[in-house]
Amino acid sequence: MSAIEMRNIVKEYGDGFKAVNDVSLDIADGEFMILVGPSGCGKSTLLRMIVGLEDITSGDMLIGGDRVNEKAPRDRNLSMVFQNYALYPHLTVFENIAFPLRLMKGISEDEIKRRVSEAAGMLELNEHLDRKPANLSGGQRQRVAMGRAIVRQVNAFLFDEPLSNLDAKLRGQMRTEISRMQRRLGTTTVYVTHDQTEAMTLGDRVAVLRRGYLQQVASPRELYEQPVNMFVAGFIGSPPMNFMPAVVTGDRLKLPFLEVGLPSSAAGQVSDGQLLIAGMRPDHFEDARLLDPVKRERGAIFRARVDVTEWLGDSQYAYLPFESNPEVAKQLADLAAELDSEALRTQLIISIDAMSRLRENHEGEFWADTDRMHLFDPKTGINLTRDEAAAADLASLEQEELADRRGELAK
Amino acid sequence: MKASRSTQLFWIAGAILIILYALIPVFWIVSLSFKAGDDITNKQFLPTVWSWENYKTVFASDLFTTALRNSVGMSIIATTISVILATLAAYAISRLEFPGKRLVLGVALAITVFPVIAIATPLFNLWRTIGLYDTWLGLIIPYLSYSLPLSVYVLSAFFREIPWEMEQAAQVDGATAWQAFRRVIVPLAAPGVFTAAILTFFAVWNDFVFGITLTSSEAARPVPAALAFFQGASQFSQPTAPIAAAAVVVTIPVVILVLLFQRKIVAGLTNGAVKG
Ligand SMILES: Nc1ncnc2c1ncn2[C@@H]1O[C@H](COP(=O)(O)OP(=O)(O)O)[C@@H](O)[C@H]1O
Numbered sequence A: 001m002s003a004i005e006m007r008n009i010v011k012e013y014g015d016g017f018k019a020v021n022d023v024s025l026d027i028a029d030g031e032f033m034i035l036v037g038p039s040g041c042g043k044s045t046l047l048r049m050i051v052g053l054e055d056i057t058s059g060d061m062l063i064g065g066d067r068v069n070e071k072a073p074r075d076r077n078l079s080m081v082f083q084n085y086a087l088y089p090h091l092t093v094f095e096n097i098a099f100p101l102r103l104m105k106g107i108s109e110d111e112i113k114r115r116v117s118e119a120a121g122m123l124e125l126n127e128h129l130d131r132k133p134a135n136l137s138g139g140q141r142q143r144v145a146m147g148r149a150i151v152r153q154v155n156a157f158l159f160d161e162p163l164s165n166l167d168a169k170l171r172g173q174m175r176t177e178i179s180r181m182q183r184r185l186g187t188t189t190v191y192v193t194h195d196q197t198e199a200m201t202l203g204d205r206v207a208v209l210r211r212g213y214l215q216q217v218a219s220p221r222e223l224y225e226q227p228v229n230m231f232v233a234g235f236i237g238s239p240p241m242n243f244m245p246a247v248v249t250g251d252r253l254k255l256p257f258l259e260v261g262l263p264s265s266a267a268g269q270v271s272d273g274q275l276l277i278a279g280m281r282p283d284h285f286e287d288a289r290l291l292d293p294v295k296r297e298r299g300a301i302f303r304a305r306v307d308v309t310e311w312l313g314d315s316q317y318a319y320l321p322f323e324s325n326p327e328v329a330k331q332l333a334d335l336a337a338e339l340d341s342e343a344l345r346t347q348l349i350i351s352i353d354a355m356s357r358l359r360e361n362h363e364g365e366f367w368a369d370t371d372r373m374h375l376f377d378p379k380t381g382i383n384l385t386r387d388e389a390a391a392a393d394l395a396s397l398e399q400e401e402l403a404d405r406r407g408e409l410a411k
Numbered sequence B: 001m002k003a004s005r006s007t008q009l010f011w012i013a014g015a016i017l018i019i020l021y022a023l024i025p026v027f028w029i030v031s032l033s034f035k036a037g038d039d040i041t042n043k044q045f046l047p048t049v050w051s052w053e054n055y056k057t058v059f060a061s062d063l064f065t066t067a068l069r070n071s072v073g074m075s076i077i078a079t080t081i082s083v084i085l086a087t088l089a090a091y092a093i094s095r096l097e098f099p100g101k102r103l104v105l106g107v108a109l110a111i112t113v114f115p116v117i118a119i120a121t122p123l124f125n126l127w128r129t130i131g132l133y134d135t136w137l138g139l140i141i142p143y144l145s146y147s148l149p150l151s152v153y154v155l156s157a158f159f160r161e162i163p164w165e166m167e168q169a170a171q172v173d174g175a176t177a178w179q180a181f182r183r184v185i186v187p188l189a190a191p192g193v194f195t196a197a198i199l200t201f202f203a204v205w206n207d208f209v210f211g212i213t214l215t216s217s218e219a220a221r222p223v224p225a226a227l228a229f230f231q232g233a234s235q236f237s238q239p240t241a242p243i244a245a246a247a248v249v250v251t252i253p254v255v256i257l258v259l260l261f262q263r264k265i266v267a268g269l270t271n272g273a274v275k276g
């Protein structure tokens, strides 16, 4: 188990393409770090530089305090689970898991047997040890790949989208499995994914990458509540944050459907008449009729026509179309393209109580929790309303949790 | 149902026809080899009396037994060297980026289509000068020069099919480049290695041109060349029947090899062909 530190890591491929740009990231001993971002943003490249399968163009990679830039993968003592598992098809499950041990000197056959069956037991693979990978199901193969990773004592585990080839149900199961395993072993873990749920549920902290640049590294909660920019805000959360044009008029802010007071945090940074982009999450809205009266105090009420509703049993979404400003519309279309989502129509997607009986194509009355709204600069995408104090609180909470867990393990 | 049955019959009949076409010459040789003395003029397909006489003649003749020893020895040596070198070379070609990589593959392909006879005569002169004429080594070298490029070609197609990640996984698991090659890549390329080995073995085993040009005595002469020097029981009788017996004897190892490795070869040939 070791900490991993990256200092100004750059990766330039042979064709001159810079896949990773000046990334500095500290991963604490025992921490579960998620690397997330749209496809092609350099997540795998970064992971492969940690493990040593890709040369580092410039910058320093430190594992457990030692610079490993020039070390071969086998000298870094890491283990990796590949996206398509990369199991050895000619070996049985037992031999696949035992493979790393067989390469180590001075391990007795008994010791190998013991360690393999321990790993296999943890992953419930014991009755499949004599089978070949080709005869296993996707989930079983995935577990064999994990078995191979955990069978020896390593500095860190690296995962490259390990669950992306599984169906939704199995993915959920394996997700909890991975989480449980990491908590139990307490091994530093770097986990690449582009899946929202995995990013939010698995990690202690999440590093968001965009075109090779690190955007924000924070706990899932901080990313969700205090994103540094529009990219992070739009990437984290599903359904995604709603973005609307907002025009500053004096000390007021004009949005589609409603008008609110200009948040004090943004006040100094904007000028009268300036166009901003307001971001509000679907769950910051509610059907006004089903609203808790306590909440009514702090938000704003507005009327809007409902285009479509989606009732999912435990939750419900309503789609409220609005007229957008062409400049903002273009900005949002660019962002949507970058986030791999369909070009968004200019509409609010809001999450309302499943009890609500709103009817499609009728007007309804809604409540918006405008205190939690974020304002972004449309040119730079910077979040003008990020609450640094709240963010610091969340960060220290996360630190405490990690320290707690380490304490538990030490016992 | 009816239509499908008649097409089935059509295919079966076709298959039988083709098999007969291929096998009748073989049966003919076998039948000839069992005809003793003047029985080959009996104007029948089968011998009047089945006799081992020709086989006895063949094995009693030094000409054949030494030639058989030469053939077996040289084929095994040439195949082994060729497969080992080709495996390493093909691995380098499929995995490493180096200048002139395409050239190497192109030249390899060009050599395989080069007519054998074109180098046999120059080699004859060269070998006589440097003393390789009529030696095993003098034959093994040209065998390698033909079988290596073909093996490299077949094997590099195989190596390309093995995902890079296999090797990278091995490296992360703690393997050196050599361990990854030996423990992961070679086993995965085994069908390719078998294919290359068998193709090489057949080519060397059946060689006639080098065998007849580059030898002058029993020291290195392989079976196909030796057959040309066979004599009949008397000076005046044609040695047809003993030659047939010898031909049957040298065909047997080939048949055994094919039967033994049938599944691997088929997997190998189709893999190489379809995916390569
Ligand atoms: N060997 C390579 N040569 C050139 N460019 C590459 C190479 N490998 C990846 N890239 C590029 O680097 C970028 C990042 O790739 P990758 O790290 O695989 O992204 P991700 O895993 O985030 O989807 C992509 O735009 C990809 O096209």
Ligand SMILES: [Mg+2]
Residues within 6 Å of the ligand: A043, A044, A045
């Ligand atoms: Mg990737």
